[in-house]
Amino acid sequence: MGDRALGSVGLGLAAAYVWQASRIQESFISDPIGPKGFPFIIGGLLALTSLAVLLRPDPPPHWPRPARLLELVAAVAVMVAYALFLPDAGFVIATAIASAYFSWRLGAPAMQAALAGVAIAGGIYLVFHLALGLNLAKGPLGF
Amino acid sequence: MDVLTSLGHGFAVAITFENLGLALIGCLLGTIIGALPGLGPSNGVAILIPLSFSLGLDATAALILLTSVYYGAMYGGRISSILLNIPGDEPAVMTTLDGYPMARAGKAGEALAISGIASFVGSFVATWGLVFLAPQLVKVALLFGPAEYFALFTLAFATLGGISSTNQAKAALAAALGLGIAMIGVDGQTGVPRFSFGMVHLYDGVNFLVAIVGLFALSEVFIFLEHRGENAVHGSVSIGRPVASWSVLKYCTPAMLRSTVIGFIAGVLPGAGASLGSFMAYASEKNISDKDKTFGKGDPRGVAAPEAGNNAAAGGALVPMLALGVPGSGTTAVLLAVLLSLNITPGPLLFTQHPDVVWGLIAALFIANFMLIAMNLPLVGLFARVLLIPPQFLMPLVAMISFVGIYGINGSTFDLLVMVIFGVLGWVLRKLDVPLVPVIMGVLLGNQMEANLRRALTISNGEWGALLHSPLSIGLWVLAVVGFVLPIVVGKRLKSRIARAKEEAGTLVD
Structure with a gap:
């Protein structure tokens, strides 16, 4: 391949x-x-x-092992789900969950990943929405 | 001299409270982006474009912010090269060769100081080069008609694979993909929809910001997921005092100046860019000065040369981008996207219609450069600490900022899905060694290229010979053919030399 x-x-x-x-x-x-x-x-x-x-093909690349490939498919699925649920769930909740997932899959322990998710979502909300006035998706809770 | 008068006006535009603030933020962010492995100038600028766009900055302000990031990234790349032996971005590869040995010999502070000053010299001289060369190029470009522009675009694509490309077929395939994507949407001249499959979302075409962020930033996230845990960054960062003595600086000055000239030329020429600029600067400096075989073992000139070279190339690459509207490298392609998204068409008319934008931008580059040297010498310890942010926290942040930026443009879920598709495409293409920059260029320039072709043939009543009617266009076509064929002949050798240099440094570069 x-x-x-x-x-x-x-x-x-x-x-x-x-x-x-x-x-x-x-x-x-x-x-x-x-x-x-x-x-x-x-x-x-x-x-x-x-x-x-x-x-005149080049030598084939090193494709990831099946387990890792599945990992990538899961990451794509999470991104698609994020895009679809963003308008309904609101920015902060959707982003916290998605970034916690990525952080966990990139090797952070579960607790740290959850904290990172909250911190990333909160941080972006603070800087881009409250400080810079960018419109983010509003969920039922208003953020 | 009217160039200097214009530059004076530029300073008047740039020196406002807001613009100086943006330049400062840009320099800070840029240095961090350059320093962090995995975030280079092109994807760093890419994730910031939609943000500056949705924040409603005006053209001058947005450009000042993003070019400060661009210059800053060129400064930042050296930090992780020297301290960790991992290049922060592609152009900083050569800096690892002598920078890391210096750091291991306890001279990290000195290496950082020398490379910082070399970066300053390279950028400063190159910005002057931009001031004087760009208006000259504009004079030539004013002679261009549609046929010449079509030839110029072809030249840009033909040389984009670069002199170091081994597989020109893949570079051309990438360009065809990008051009093909650009055709999606309603045809600007006849108003008929093309390749939109009846989907209303596609009538406006694919937003190039969505394509850029997906291809550059999301594909990087996938690469990190694929390789997680393979090359973890370990290392204690001890710097020492970031100062260099006068005698060492004097010793390095000839190397800096020579490398600046080489880097600038490499930057202006199509298909070269900052990576090749730093490589050529290092290689030629090694040929000239390496009498005692000290290069590669911590020679300060080996740190000064590539840094002066890559910063000068970054300045040089702005010349064709601003004067002709044809970028020669990935990051300048991204900057072109900024201009296009602000409804400004770069090229010769930019200098006559929006002189405040051009000269304000150039003045801002000078200001940013002074800010960067002031920031980089004393604060380098702070930037070094940023390096230790592990990818499991950095990459989710990159992904989320990408989503926020794209969502901010139209608030459209469809755009986000298209971006994910481009992210996957970018990952697959990178695995297959297909360059991404021609794809971006195709998406960006496809419609202009087609418009010029059709205009030229409308003028000639469908006579294809009109494409070769002037000596200028014939010259451009010849250059395009040479530029495409030459790498097939010499590319393998050059590429293997660069690869060998990278291997000697023991680094991992995609």
Whole structure:
């Protein structure tokens, strides 16, 4: 899993890109190239470079072990959940939970991580909202 | 001299209570960002852009804040290089070679003082270079028509992989990805939606701030999660008095001056940037002065050279960014994003339409530089203590500030989700050794590049030969081709030399 996969994905992406570009609706007045021309060039460039990577791959990278990969997937899931729940839960609660989670997964003991979460959420709220007046998500509790 | 008059006006703009305060905050934050391993100038500036944007700072103020951070980061990188043998950011790699041996010999304070002064010399001279060179470049750029601009953008992408790139195909692939992403949204000339799949959120295109913060800052968080516990920072930080004697400084002066010139040139040229500036400065200084084989064993000139070099390159890199609107490095690409998000189009017209912005910014660079040297000599002990913040507290903070900044722009959950997607993309691309800077540049410049191509061909009635109609555009195309092909020929050698130097220093750099 490395450059060959990258090249193949790139080729597929280029094909899909050119196909989508060809379906762009043109309006009746247009300049000589129109809205499709440059996307076609980009699609071509993507296809060419993907082919070059496919034909002359570098040595594959060190992918993380499955357990660690799962860790990364979990981190992404937490970020997505954070984004979705932020408007409902409010900034301070959502941020405290998310940053405590990251702190814990990066190696802090559970108690310290919880404290770090509260400190990070509180600190950002204090500096960016109270001192600088930035709008943060308001939850049911008003913060 | 009208340049000096303009600069005088610039100082009048910059010296207000608010702007001086912002410069001070920027210098402080920048030094910390540079010093912390894992937060470099580009991702440090990246997470601060949306914040300065949502705080409603005006253009001059926002630029002063962020360029102070940029200059500050160049100062800060050396601290962890010298004390911990871990470069705080990419350009500070070369500083580990002689800085760490000096620290082990009990001369940490001296090394920090020399490198601080070298940083000052590099930045100071380079800012003067910016003052005189940028207006000259503007005069050339005023001759550019759409065809020349299209060629210039191509040149910028072709050389972006850099002279040290080994895989030009990947750099070009990254550029194609970025350009492709830039096409999403309603076409500016005909008003038809492109690649938006009927989603209203995509009609405005992908916000480049979202892309930048995701690619740079979130991907760094993923990298830390992946490697947690592998290279923990241990070390007691004892500094001693951060002073250097006059005789040592005099001994290092020629090295500083030579390195400043080399660094500045490397900064101005496309595709080089601060990392190569410091590498070339160190390498050439070693060739010139290493008669007693003291380089790599704690020679003070080996600390002065790369620091003067990378700071000078940082100043030099601002020349093409401001005068042409075409950045040559990751951090200047991020600064370009600042300008674009403030609805200011950089390039020659910037100097005539917004002289207060340009000259206020340049004046602020001078002021920031004096603040930084004043801050960095006595306070270096304080910054050194910041280094010991462990990543399990730093990285969550980085992630959360990223989310806050992006949410602050529109209050949009959709933007946050797109940012996470870019974070994952950034991690995958970094694993596969695909450079991220061309992606950013593509997202930033794609629409302008297309607009110039279409304008050029509208003028010529669809005749493609118009792209090569003037000697200027032919010259730019030739440079683009040479710049793309040259690294394929010499890149491997240069890259392996840099890699070897890094290995000798025993450092871990992504």
